[in-house]
Amino acid sequence: MPRHKFLTGLATGFTPVIDAGFSLEDYQHIDLSVNNKELSQAQLDSPDAFQKYLDTFLRKHDKNIAYGGYNEHRGLYKRSGLFSAAEEEELIRNIHIGVDVWAAAGTAVLSVLDGKIHSFRDNDNFGDYGPTIILEHEAEGKNFYSLYGHLQRSSLAGLRVGQEVRQGQKIAALGDASENGNYAPHLHFQIILDMEGKEGDYPGVANRREIDHFLANCPDPDLLLRVG
Numbered sequence: 001m002p003r004h005k006f007l008t009g010l011a012t013g014f015t016p017v018i019d020a021g022f023s024l025e026d027y028q029h030i031d032l033s034v035n036n037k038e039l040s041q042a043q044l045d046s047p048d049a050f051q052k053y054l055d056t057f058l059r060k061h062d063k064n065i066a067y068g069g070y071n072e073h074r075g076l077y078k079r080s081g082l083f084s085a086a087e088e089e090e091l092i093r094n095i096h097i098g099v100d101v102w103a104a105a106g107t108a109v110l111s112v113l114d115g116k117i118h119s120f121r122d123n124d125n126f127g128d129y130g131p132t133i134i135l136e137h138e139a140e141g142k143n144f145y146s147l148y149g150h151l152q153r154s155s156l157a158g159l160r161v162g163q164e165v166r167q168g169q170k171i172a173a174l175g176d177a178s179e180n181g182n183y184a185p186h187l188h189f190q191i192i193l194d195m196e197g198k199e200g201d202y203p204g205v206a207n208r209r210e211i212d213h214f215l216a217n218c219p220d221p222d223l224l225l226r227v228g
Contacts, residue, residue: 003193004219006140010113011224017148017189018065018101019108020168027227028063030054030102033072044076047177051184054102066102067227070220071095071211093205097214098147098190099221105176105185109148109155110168112189112224113137117163118145120156121200123181129188130180131156132200133172135165145195146224147202148172149188150180191224193217 014024032039043049054066073095118136123129129149133156136145148171155172165171174185192202194217206214222228 003216004223006142007191007219007223010139011226014226015112015224016110016168017112017225018103018110018187020110022065024227026064027067028058028061028065029068029228030057030066032069032074032076034075041075047182047184054184067099069096069100070098070222071215093207095206095208095211096204097206097218098188098204099225100186100188102184102186103174105174107174108170109151109172109174109187111135111165111171112146113167115165117159117161117165118195119161119199120159122153122156123201126182128181129201129204130175133159134200134202145192147190147192149204150183150186151175153179189221191219191221193219
């Protein structure tokens, strides 16, 4: 039985993770993998150029929010030594293990479930999460975690470990490129079964050698979001 089996009954329908004013009909899946030949490396390397690509994509589909990326092999991380410094191909981190939700800076970020603050940190390396909040949840006697990355720095002000949050409660807002790790504004959302001793941070991109471990520990976020 999969370790994440207990998660399957926690959401019965679409669960907003950003501003509840957006409905399921506002969302459009986007392919940001290396298989997307319409997306150039130059666009991936520049937050402004990438935002223009997103805007054009959403206008084409008459939607407001782009999302996707779980277990997606991407070229987005080539620009940062945080992911691409390894000399061996199978050790380069380029497989995304969360879901990205692309929306405007300042958009509210919502807790997907009742829980409490496990940890938080400003992971301010180039290409990193930037401000990050991790919540702890409990279901069927098991603890698990949800990670929210690329936030505004002001979202971390006044937080304390153990602080309780309710499902649908605003816990943060999306940051812009100046504070979110140098990306077009978006939320990185990830489910984590075992934090493995980490606080305020957990890998959101894995290499080929370790991908099986990370996919097992970080099941598909759509188990909770129900967008796809």
